[in-house]
Amino acid sequence: MKKSAFNPEGQQAHLSGKIVAGMERISEAFKVLLWEKAKELGLSPIQIQLLIFTAFHKEALCNVSDLAREFNVTKPTVSDAIRVLHNKGFIIKDHSSADSRSYTIILSESGKEIVKMTENFADPMQQQIEAMSDSDLEHVFETLSKLIFQLNRTGILTVQRTCYGCKFYSRSKSSNYCNLLEKPLFTADIRLDCPEFESA
Ligand code: SF4
Structure with missing residues (x-):
């Protein structure tokens, strides 16, 4: 064990x-x-x-x-x-x-x-x-935002309002996109608590 x-x-x-x-x-x-x-x-x-x-x-x-x-x-x-x-x-x-x-x-x-x-x-x-350096900040944020979404998917975190769980979010190849704002989302653009979030 x-x-x-x-x-x-x-x-x-x-x-x-x-x-x-x-x-x-x-x-x-x-x-x-x-x-x-x-x-x-x-x-x-x-x-x-x-x-x-x-x-x-x-x-x-x-x-x-x-x-x-x-x-x-x-x-x-x-x-x-x-x-x-x-x-x-x-x-x-x-x-x-x-x-x-x-x-x-x-x-x-x-x-x-x-x-x-x-x-x-x-x-x-x-x-x-x-x-921290900008690249370290971005790396930490990317890991955190994905972890929060995964914890929500497994039922541990009941509430999350990140892009990854939003109905307006889409991903093509390696890029993230918001269909509401109609713009690509780079790592630092991913939101953790978006006022426009709607659950997918
Ligand atoms: S509406 Fe907000 S949470 Fe949803 S994809 Fe766009 S920026 Fe992300």
Whole structure:
């Protein structure tokens, strides 16, 4: 049986194990950076994530079900976080959808202020990444974008909005193409979170 990626011997035996262990360390770094902001503002990490997501995505995605899928948490967890954000005046519930039982959330003015204070929580990580050469950045991004798509195909990541899973994406020979934007997509053009994404 293959040794665990969390066993140093397993990491020595397989480079894939080292990569998995490395990604686990990076996920810890995200948690640390998010917790620092959360403590500063007296909010929980998921509350901050919901505010930032709402700031940058269309309202149709900002409902309890989609948010639960986006952040891999239960609907009651999202509902609780929304209740706190609503009580603090950071969001407004919009009940104008056809389904009277559901609602979407939008940011209030004070919610927008919180987003300004938190949206750059991952900057310390981005600064490290920016120090890489352009060709290394492109290589890492190509691997990451394909990995995210594969993890979605195998059901591990429930949500992804990359070109590879989009109905407007096509590939001919070795080039990628967006049929909506009507232009070729070079590696750096592939989107991870496209507002126009529609599942293929
Ligand atoms: S619509 Fe967006 S996600 Fe879809 S192929 Fe074009 S750029 Fe990519």
